[in-house]
Amino acid sequence: MEPDLRQHTAPPVGASATGNGAPRSYARMESRRIHLGDADSHEQTQRVIEELLEHQAARRGKVIGLAGLPRHGKTKFAERLREHAAQRPGADPRYNKTHTGEVNIYYIPGRDQHHAVVDLAGEDFQMLGQYERALPGLVQRFLWPVLQRLDGLILMVAFPTLWAGWNDPDSAGRCRPSDTERQQMRNVFESMLHAHQTLLKYAVVAQDIARLKRHDPKLELDTTAAPSRNDVDDAFRSARRLKAPVGVAFSKADLYRVGARAGLHPPGPGREAAVDPDTADPLLLGRRHLPELFVTLEERVRHFRFDFVQAFEDPSDHPDPAEAHASDMRIDTMVGAESMLEFVTSHPWRVPGLGTATALRIDRMLNGSRWNGEEPRGGE
Ligand SMILES: Nc1nc2c(ncn2[C@@H]2O[C@H](COP(=O)(O)OP(=O)(O)OP(=O)(O)O)[C@@H](O)[C@H]2O)c(=O)[nH]1
Numbered sequence: 001m002e003p004d005l006r007q008h009t010a011p012p013v014g015a016s017a018t019g020n021g022a023p024r025s026y027a028r029m030e031s032r033r034i035h036l037g038d039a040d041s042h043e044q045t046q047r048v049i050e051e052l053l054e055h056q057a058a059r060r061g062k063v064i065g066l067a068g069l070p071r072h073g074k075t076k077f078a079e080r081l082r083e084h085a086a087q088r089p090g091a092d093p094r095y096n097k098t099h100t101g102e103v104n105i106y107y108i109p110g111r112d113q114h115h116a117v118v119d120l121a122g123e124d125f126q127m128l129g130q131y132e133r134a135l136p137g138l139v140q141r142f143l144w145p146v147l148q149r150l151d152g153l154i155l156m157v158a159f160p161t162l163w164a165g166w167n168d169p170d171s172a173g174r175c176r177p178s179d180t181e182r183q184q185m186r187n188v189f190e191s192m193l194h195a196h197q198t199l200l201k202y203a204v205v206a207q208d209i210a211r212l213k214r215h216d217p218k219l220e221l222d223t224t225a226a227p228s229r230n231d232v233d234d235a236f237r238s239a240r241r242l243k244a245p246v247g248v249a250f251s252k253a254d255l256y257r258v259g260a261r262a263g264l265h266p267p268g269p270g271r272e273a274a275v276d277p278d279t280a281d282p283l284l285l286g287r288r289h290l291p292e293l294f295v296t297l298e299e300r301v302r303h304f305r306f307d308f309v310q311a312f313e314d315p316s317d318h319p320d321p322a323e324a325h326a327s328d329m330r331i332d333t334m335v336g337a338e339s340m341l342e343f344v345t346s347h348p349w350r351v352p353g354l355g356t357a358t359a360l361r362i363d364r365m366l367n368g369s370r371w372n373g374e375e376p377r378g379g380e
Pocket residue numbers: 068069070071072073074075076077092093094095096097098099120121122123251252253254255309310311312313314319321322323324325
């Protein structure tokens with residue numbers, strides 16, 4: 001059964017729903033699930049987009065996109081953030097798939113602002129990277145106008161799910177998957193990378209659309225109709241860096257250390273150390289295993305950050321990296337989620353300063369030992 005997201009809507013912390021302290025937006029601050037699929041939902045979709053943009057224009061809160069493959073933990077991440085902010089525990093660990101053509105909008109109550117987290121269906125996101133398929137309705141009907149005003153983006157990557165074939169909770173060592181399994185894992189990995197890259201391209205072009213239209217009318221960009229992937233590729237070349245911050249969240253961090261395993265084994269022949277979120281440097285992990293994405297971020301995004309997050313802990317002996325069946329949902333088992341939200345919502349972006357790529361170049365010079373021996377490898 002689908003939960004009614006509205007039931008979980010909580011009044012903003014520190015404000016009453018009826019008194020003078022209530023923000024004007026409160027009447028509309030309902031978390032909700034929208035269906036983009038049919039003609040009937042067109043009006044509702046338009047209304048939700050307008051509300052989102054109005055919420056942002058009135059500076060009531062930022063609009064943050066949340067994207068990743070199916071089962072990488074997007075919906076639980078958003079649910080837990082909202083639950084935690086509202087001090088109302090109760091998220092359910094069961095997988096409640098976000099279906100193709102659905103978008104969840106979660107308003108996360110905060111002291112001053114209430115940020116809207118837009119949780120996309122993993123299936124639509126995956127399709128976005130497949131150039132041979134039609135552009136998902138998600139982009140055409142919803143994402144294109146929203147991306148033009150997006151304040152921040154969180155890209156989710158669940159390595160425990162992607163690398164499950166190399167890891168077994170009963171053994172401390174690396175598994176040896178068959179050639180077919182390895183090929184399958186590689187395909188999923190590739191499809192994830194294509195999707196992240198394509199979404200970033202759309203975001204970069206959407207954000208710079210006014211200038212691109214003025215300077216390069218040949219591109220024929222339209223603010224109301226989403227361009228094709230190929231048109232976005234063309235426009236991407238001359239677009240400016242993305243100003244909206246991008247966080248790459250390595251989700252399900254509780255599943256790196258399980259049973260006999262002291263850390264998560266990356267793909268490969270077996271020499272590489274297992275990754276432990278307590279000691280691993282997430283930036284270097286991103287550079288090593290997602291090198292293409294790392295380069296795109298360095299070259300085309302002004303501010304970005306990699307970090308581990310977990311929505312909760314699965315205490316089972318044999319937790320399933322695709323789908324949790326048990327959970328410890330205390331406040332302290334949610335790790336990294338709030339700081340990821342803070343990164344994409346609270347950085348003083350308007351103050352001119354160093355971009356992340358420049359900061360990293362300086363860090364390489366001053367802090368060479370951090371970078372040595374961490375050559376990019378990519379996913380197997
Ligand atoms: N162990 C563990 N499991 C998690 C975590 N976050 C999510 N899960 C589980 O992973 C499964 C998928 O999580 P969802 O948040 O529904 O995944 P999603 O990314 O929204 O997937 P789609 O809706 O298909 O795009 C569920 O069974 C969750 O309970 C986590 O931090 N740790």
